[in-house]
Amino acid sequence: MTSVDEPARPHGNGRTRDAARTRAEILDVATQEFARAGYAGARVDDIAARTSTTKRMIYYYFGGKDQLFTAVLERAYGVIRDAEQQLDVEHLDPVAAIRRLAELTFDHHEQHPDFIRLVSIENIHEAEHIAASEKLGRIGSPALDVIRRILASGQESGLFTAEVDAVDLHAMISSFCFFRVANRHTFGALFGRDLVDPAQRERYRAMLGDMVIAYLTAERATD
């Protein structure tokens, strides 16, 4: 979970001073705490206690609880943007490309439940931290560009019949992936089915791809 490379400590007992490392460690622990308990439920003291530094450093580096949460969000969104940038589907036909893209979202959401929880939490707070962040305002989405290209290519060739734009298709793909992870607990409790059961994973992954492709390529009534 830690994204910090811990350089060997020069002295036995105390750590060397290292702003970047301290900042990153706070961010790691804060991510876990906020994801675990929600914004209001997370305790600054608890975050500090689980760190090798003190609460004072949280205020020194981040200013306060709100800004700390914003920083946590910024990093979490950065991770998924980086993953999307790895995406290379130029060599695939539109159908395979869309499926690959959907699977990337599927995999990323599954592998980062903390990210999903943070997004849920931020929505409870009506995205006020995103609004307060300069970085997140212009983070963009590489996936969206990719979808745009695939969609244009598929629609041009007549393969894709649906008249969706990239943003809506992205919403469609995300909704399935997000729900599966975010609502795992209530869904499991109410319907007795674990949506994140590893044994079902491939089935859901295929279901997502089938769904999106079916939607894009369905025969439409000519109106």
Next chain:
Amino acid sequence: MTSVDEPARPHGNGRTRDAARTRAEILDVATQEFARAGYAGARVDDIAARTSTTKRMIYYYFGGKDQLFTAVLERAYGVIRDAEQQLDVEHLDPVAAIRRLAELTFDHHEQHPDFIRLVSIENIHEAEHIAASEKLGRIGSPALDVIRRILASGQESGLFTAEVDAVDLHAMISSFCFFRVANRHTFGALFGRDLVDPAQRERYRAMLGDMVIAYLTAERATD
């Protein structure tokens, strides 16, 4: 928002004693507060203050903050179950029936954003209140029974090619409807599109139906 019939007050200054009304009023306000601020963010004192009764009554009737939230969830889930029970699609062909069902979910989610928020919050807490509730354990889902029947009928006639079961199809429908409302804020902030914009409503409603029907009726590779 109030679900209480307020009988005329016999005396001018004080209210008559009415356990059911007091309980219901607490529940109404608590629903709003929990939905607004999350479980930890909601304040028992604030809930009490927005009530015409006192904090002591919350503890008198519900026992504590946790049980109050559980009671709020129980009522919220009861509302959607009741809505699902109104559903009558026996006279429709499978395609129209599924679309109608999906639209019911779409409409209900849109009309009850507080419910969506409560479910998000309960998932942050890993459904521990549902687990603690006897009522919610056996609340069931009328929609699930309906889906089962439609699915059986559609698959039998060969109209539906997809091999899904009712629970998974329910998840698929819910995911789209849920995401649209739950993630409205982050999605809007990041992609500049309001998923709950009334002007876009019909488009999304149709998109959901098209998606589900396309998935169910798509031509599958014979393997």
Next chain:
DNA sequence: TATGACTAACTCACCAGTTCGTACATTAGT
């Protein structure tokens, strides 16, 4: 129908433990 016993419903005041944030002192590294 007047009365008095009974209890559910309600009010008020208060507390013990938190919780975010900060003033102030100190130290490591350059």
Next chain:
DNA sequence: ACTAATGTACGAACTGGTGAGTTAGTCATA
């Protein structure tokens, strides 16, 4: 010598929860 980085101690406001006492409505009975 200077400054960025860090540690300690503390407090004001809050927060969930409760102890103790009060009142409105009901009902059995004379």
